[in-house]
Amino acid sequence: MLNFALFGAGRIGKMHAKNIQSMAQANLKYVFDVYAPAAQDVAAANGAQAISTIDEVLNDSEVDAVLIATSTDTHVDLIIQAAKAGKAILCEKPIDLDTEIVNRCLDEIKECQVPIQIGFNRRYDPSHAAAAKAAQDGGLGKLEQVVITSRDPGMAPVEYLKSSGGIFRDMIIHDFDMARFVLNEEIVEVQAIGSALVDEKITEIGDVDSAMLIMKSESGKLVHVNGSRRASYGYDQRVEVFCEGGMAISNNQTATSLERYTKHTTQEKAPLHNFFIDRYEDAYNLQLISFIENVEAGTPVTPSFEDGRRAQMLADAAQKSLETGEKVVLAWS
Amino acid sequence: MLNFALFGAGRIGKMHAKNIQSMAQANLKYVFDVYAPAAQDVAAANGAQAISTIDEVLNDSEVDAVLIATSTDTHVDLIIQAAKAGKAILCEKPIDLDTEIVNRCLDEIKECQVPIQIGFNRRYDPSHAAAAKAAQDGGLGKLEQVVITSRDPGMAPVEYLKSSGGIFRDMIIHDFDMARFVLNEEIVEVQAIGSALVDEKITEIGDVDSAMLIMKSESGKLVHVNGSRRASYGYDQRVEVFCEGGMAISNNQTATSLERYTKHTTQEKAPLHNFFIDRYEDAYNLQLISFIENVEAGTPVTPSFEDGRRAQMLADAAQKSLETGEKVVLAWS
Amino acid sequence: MLNFALFGAGRIGKMHAKNIQSMAQANLKYVFDVYAPAAQDVAAANGAQAISTIDEVLNDSEVDAVLIATSTDTHVDLIIQAAKAGKAILCEKPIDLDTEIVNRCLDEIKECQVPIQIGFNRRYDPSHAAAAKAAQDGGLGKLEQVVITSRDPGMAPVEYLKSSGGIFRDMIIHDFDMARFVLNEEIVEVQAIGSALVDEKITEIGDVDSAMLIMKSESGKLVHVNGSRRASYGYDQRVEVFCEGGMAISNNQTATSLERYTKHTTQEKAPLHNFFIDRYEDAYNLQLISFIENVEAGTPVTPSFEDGRRAQMLADAAQKSLETGEKVVLAWS
Amino acid sequence: MLNFALFGAGRIGKMHAKNIQSMAQANLKYVFDVYAPAAQDVAAANGAQAISTIDEVLNDSEVDAVLIATSTDTHVDLIIQAAKAGKAILCEKPIDLDTEIVNRCLDEIKECQVPIQIGFNRRYDPSHAAAAKAAQDGGLGKLEQVVITSRDPGMAPVEYLKSSGGIFRDMIIHDFDMARFVLNEEIVEVQAIGSALVDEKITEIGDVDSAMLIMKSESGKLVHVNGSRRASYGYDQRVEVFCEGGMAISNNQTATSLERYTKHTTQEKAPLHNFFIDRYEDAYNLQLISFIENVEAGTPVTPSFEDGRRAQMLADAAQKSLETGEKVVLAWS
Known part of the structure; x- marks a missing residue:
């Protein structure tokens, strides 16, 4: 039985609280949020205790693990404190928008022997995981190309996106992690292009809402990612692995298996899942179980702090390529 | 908050216990099973109390509802006792294999004003429910034909099936209920054929393992059901509604959305869900919530005791048609 | 090189003329139709000669084969004449609406050693043929159930249907042949139900527009056919074979492989092929080549005259079952 | 009625001869090939006359059009001669591997008022054409992204590929044309990466066998193409258009609509069409009809000589980007 403290009681924190509480092998002891009423609501709904400072958690030896689901700019500080207090950590992505800060965090905690898992939940999606397995288990021969489609259902207000770190660090970071997961080796070249096609106001904050990447791995495998902040038909999440002896596609999913046939269309299915909480429900649970x-x-x-840091560096490289128009080469050594 | 007692701690009882316990609005207080260790295990795993007689339940005014998941031959007795004790009842199908006994049960409890729901969980499957909705909401015009495919993944031993009541009362009863649910009117004619194709030993117990039905509803709509005790590719569960202005199919489901392409085949998906606990996981939960x-x-x-009784009568009619080779006409008055 | 005479220059005759003419190994020499301008048009469009009596064909020793695509009531007379003249015959289905007349035809021609093929073109559809092959080649183990869906896109006027022989002899006769083709053994029991759901005026001519059948083969295999005179979403033609070790479905086809995703639906495809000339284009050509x-x-x-006669007898049995409400048993001796 | 002369009687010439001959509105008069027996075979099979010099064609005023299906290095010379002789021209892609030569050809023929169509047949594929229509007809709102998958079933010997001009000019040139067709505007930025993953000997001739591109159009739309010389599961040809209001995918096609369900996989379909003559059968015919x-x-x-030239220039740009590792910007003015 693992005793958890949850930091952050927003939309995703609420989901984590419910997931923890539904598991026989976990218990939610504390909920913290800078906005006390949110912490109280989530605590009450899950039989936990709302707290107003994290010291209670850090000093309570009964707490085994903290789940960090606060705003990104607080992650590093909370990681450092929790690590120094010896708690196991499951932290939502990204570690921080600034890789320098991530590196400093690493320095600070390098002596702490605590497990730190980064919330790249998609690795735990059964269909994506099956695609990664197909890419690696040899049944389809060696992997040659990876094609990832990553389109959010709707765009957040430009005002909100201002502090998001840009499309690569905020959204496509998941796909950098997915690419590394599927490839099982490092990416060494990144080229990115982007446009403001959904809302041209995004250019005012130096960002794009539509992006495409081509990347090359150490052994020469090719990777493509395309992303958009808005897919009118729902949350479009596909992973395709092209191998010597075949291909596997982790395709989209719909809420039901109903197919409709009418005068004008056939085999119509329901819209795709609306967003991550629906689409990745299993993944969030399996991530927690793992x-x-x-x-x-x-x-x-797994994925580790280092996985989080490397996805971050790929996002930085993509951002640089977008800005300079040039290929960015990464040396991992 | 509804306090439950669970009668029956076998495979399906175990699932119900977990479902009850995972819901914020329900609590599992007691677990009873004729085999005490089973009751103890399920009770322990879900924070409930194992009991050795059902009197404790019936006398405990804190118990609001009983969920009956014992062997079929005990259902009627438990329904009568629970109804007289004023408990709400959710009873697994079928009520009893003998319609006479079902009718006598109805007589016994007709003064009891307790809610009795029969566990035709498939009505709550989101995809089948969407098919039923498509058949009735007018979007596809009026319903004309219903085609139901109902094939279990594997056949139980003939020895076990001996006391099952036959393929119609034991297995296809779900499809009689589904047909009534989708039609939203009564079936008045039933014709059935069957064969021993999976295991010819089934003939020794006067049963068949493969069956087909054609039926007609009050207003002349046509219904087909085909069933088999063994589908090597998994649990095949489809509902097709053919209407004036189109068609809707609640199609099969696979565990992942992975598609594989190889030298010999393309668009391969994973096998179908193995059996009802996987395939109807959502349905069992939604049934309980409802x-x-x-x-x-x-x-x-809903579905009510009367729904359970009518599905039973259709199963009887099918059995009679199978045995006589003749059409059986039902008058529902 | 086979020299053909075509009898009948209606819609289907026109298609046959074009198919014959497009083949390197065939030549269309004559076109006959009771309506001379139709014969002239089709002859002109295909470099053939329009004729006003069939004697020219029968007396022309250069003519190897006749393709009979006239109205049903003329088939038998033309078969007899052509057979006696020693021509190979490809005759559209059905041979005749009256099995007695078919039997008399058989008597008349039994000494003629000419090849007679009946136009059950669907046996030559690559997808249906693949389903039949899957049912018989052992890869899926022995066959247990066959489910055929057969729905025309739109209903002909009731006035026209008056002389059609009824839904079984006119339309579902194709499916009786398909069932025999897939089963590779005879059907010995037939039960049918039907309703007037598309247009209730069909009852005035003693017919139905919607029908369902269950049938049993010699070895106990089960067969279901459902049919409708009108499917608003197009020509619905499916053949499902359920075997010991798996299942194969010859599914519907759309004109393009385009899939559309919108706010309300996903994976929408184009409507099904409109009707037989589009859907069975390959089948008509492959039938001719064979x-x-x-x-x-x-x-x-193949299919032979006898195949045509047996499909006819199954249609008779279905009609009788529909009228009497009873199972009809066939003895094939 | 259009009288054709065919130049080139290889695999693709043979197909064109048959297509011309099957059309009521066309006639194949001459067949020329540097290898006389090939010309004779194709001429004989299609009722045409084999010729040993093209002068006969150019001097025959009955010849309306020439179809050029010879080796690439002869295209320009034949185009110039035929254009000067006033013949309409349908020329296989590419015009030439060297854009300078294409430009000189343009100079030479600029006074000739003959129609010249380049054989980018995929524009005529009904499914790809439907995707292009979906991208432009406004039903899905404005176009934002195009994703093209282009994988040949098998790799030609490296020895043969030596004179192919490289993967972009030889193979992916079709996809540059498809991108321009779907976009309906020019591409202004090209970035390419590639690897030798299928056969590393390809590096000895300075080529790659696997490639990925990202491109941007004048208005900022994003385009991705991925290509491989070898897809073990068949000829993989997909076009995806992502728009403001939805998405359309021209998906792959299989020879039959059979789906198989077995113990280990479900919904298996047949392999994809083997290669272009099967996959684009309709497209080749529709191109010719147009x-x-x-x-x-x-x-x-359409597509015009200029379309051919522009696809060529995009292939050059891709090749340059591959070699330099830099983005190539095109000014079309």
Whole structure:
């Protein structure tokens, strides 16, 4: 049984609280949020205790793990404190928008032997995981190309996006992680293009809402990612692995398996899942189960802090390529 | 908050216990099973109390509802006792294999004003429910034909099937209920054929393992059901509604949305869900939620005892048609 | 090179003329129609000669084969004359609406050693043929159930249907042949139900527009056919074979492989092919090629006159079952 | 009726000869090939005359059009001669591997008022054409992204590829044309990466066998193409258009609509069409019909010589980007 403290009681924090509470092998003890009423609501709904400072958590030896779902700019500070207090950590992505700060965080905690898992939940999606497995288990021969489609259902207000770090660090970072997960090796070249096609006001904040990437891995495998802040037909999430002996596609999913036939169309299905909480419901649960099992067994959690840092560096490279129009080469050594 | 007692701690009882316990609006208080260790295990896993007689339940005024998941031959007795004790009842199908006994049960409890819901969970499957809605909401015009495919993944031993009541009362009864649900009117003619194709030993117990039905409703709509005790590719569960202005199919579902392309085949998907606990996971939960909400609101539960009785009568008619080779006409008055 | 005379220059005759003419191994020499201008048009469009009596054909020793695509009531007379003149015959289905007349035809021609192929073109559809092959080649184990969906896109005027022989002899006769083709054994029991759901005026002519059948083969395999005179979403033509080790479905086809995703629906495809000339374009050509090749090689043509007669007898049985409400048993001796 | 001369009697010439001959509105008069027996075979099979020099064609005033299907290095010379002789021209892609030569050809023929159509047949594929229409007809709102998958079923010997001009000029040139067709505006930025993943010997001839592109159009739309010389599951040809209000995908096609369900996989379909002659059968015919109709009506043929030249320039740009690692900007003015 793992005792959790949850930091952050917003939309995603609420979901995590429910997931923790539904598991026999986990218990939610504390909920913290800078906005106290949010913490109180989530705590009450899940039989936990709302707290107003995180010290209570850090000093309570019964707390085994913290789940960090606060705003991005607080992640690093909370990671450092929790790590120094010896708590296992499951932190939402990204670690921070600034890789320098991520690196400094790493320095600070390098002596702490706590497990830190970054919330790239899509690795735990059964269909994406099956695609990654197909890319690596040899059944289709060696992997040659990866094509990832990543389109959010709707665009947040430009005002909000201002502090998002840009489309690569905020949104496509998931796909950098997915690419690394599927490839099972590092990406060494990144080229990016982008446009303001959904809302041209996005250019005022130096960002784009539509982007395409081509990347090359150490052994020469090719990767494409296309992303958009708005897909009118729902949350479009596909991973295609093209191999020597075949191909596997983790395709989109609909809420029901109903197909409709009418005078004008056939085999119509329902719209895609609206967004991540619906689409990745299983992934969020499986991510948590994996974290719990590894923490209890003392085995490594995954994806790791270093996975989070590397996805971040790929996002930085993409941003640089977008801005300079040039290929960015990464040396990982 | 509804307090439940669970009668029956076998495979399906275990699932119900977990479902009850995962819901904020329900609590599992007692678990009973004739085999005490089973009751103890399920009770322990869900924070409930194992009991050795049902009297404790019937005398405990805190118990609002009983969920009956014991063997079929005990259903009627438990329904009568629970109804007389004023408990709301959710009973697994079928009520009994013998319609006479079902009718006598009805006589016994007709003064009891308790809600009784029969566990035809498939009505709550989101895809089948969407098909039923498509058949009735007018968007596709009036309904004309219903085609139901109902094939279990694997056949139980003939020895076990001996006391099952036959393929119609044991297995296809779900499809009689589905047909009535989708049609929204009564079936008045039934013709059935069957064969022993999976295991010819089934003939020794006077049963068949493969069956086909054609039926007609009051207004002349046509219904087909085909069933088999064994589909090697998994649990095949489809509902097709053919209407004046189009068609809707509640199609099969696979565990992932992965599609594979190889030298010999393309668009391969994973096998179908193995059986009802996987395939109808949502349906079992939604059935329970509906029961809880209706009991708490004092509104009618559905499907009702009468729905259970009528599906039973259709199963009887099918059995009679199989045996006589003749069309059986039902008058519902 | 096979020289053809075409009898009948209506819609389907026109298609056959074009198919014959497009083949390197065939030549269209004559076109006959009771309505001379139709014959002239089709002859002109295909470099053939329009004729006003069939004697020219029967006396022309250069003519190897006749393709009969006239109205049903003339088939038998033309078959007899052509057979006696020693011509190979490809005759559209049905041979005649009256099985007695078919039997008399058989008597008349039994000494003629000419190849006679009946136009059950669907046997030559690559997808249906693949389903039949899957049912028989052992890869899926032994066949247990066949489910055929057969829905025309639109209903002809009731006035026209008056002389059609009824839904079984006119339309579903194709499916009786398909069932025999897929089963590779005889059907021995037939039960049918039907309703007037599309246009209730059909009852005035003693017919139905919607029908369902269940049938059993010699070895106990089960067959279902459902049919409708009108499917608003196009020509619905499916063949499902359920076997010991798996299932194969010859599914519907759309004109393009375009899939559309919108706010309200996903994976929308184009409507189904409108009707037989589009849907079975390949089948009509492959049927003709098979006829030509077998005639030239002196090998048996298929489906044979006897296949045509047996499908007819199944249609009679279905009609009788519909009228009497009883199972009809066939003895094939 | 358009009289054709065919130059080139190889695999694709043979197909064109058959297509011309099957059309009522066209006639194949001459067949020329540097290898006389090939010309004779194709001429004989299609009722045409084999010739040993093209002068006979150019001097025969009955010849309306020439179809050029010879080796690429002869295209320009044949175009110039035929244009000067006043013949309408349908020329296989590419015009030439060297854009300088294409430009000189343009200079030479600029006074000739003959229609010249380049054989980018995929524009005529009904599914790709439907995708292009969906991108432009406004039903899905304005176009934002195009994703093209272009994978050949198998790789030609490296020895043969030596003179192919490289993957972009030889193979992906079709996709540059498709991108321009779907976009309906020019591409102004090209970035390419590539690897030798199928056969590393390809590097010895300075080529790659796997490539990815990202491109931007004048108005900022984003385009991705991925290509491979070898897809083990068949000829993978997809066009996806992502728009403001939805998405359309021209998906792959299989030879039959059969779906198989087995113990290990479900919804298996047949392999994809093997290669272009099967996959684009309709497209080749529709391309020819369009050419004939436009030539006869005196309306512009499409895609034009200029379309051919521009696809060529995009291939050059891609090649340059691959070699330099830099973005190539095109000014079309």
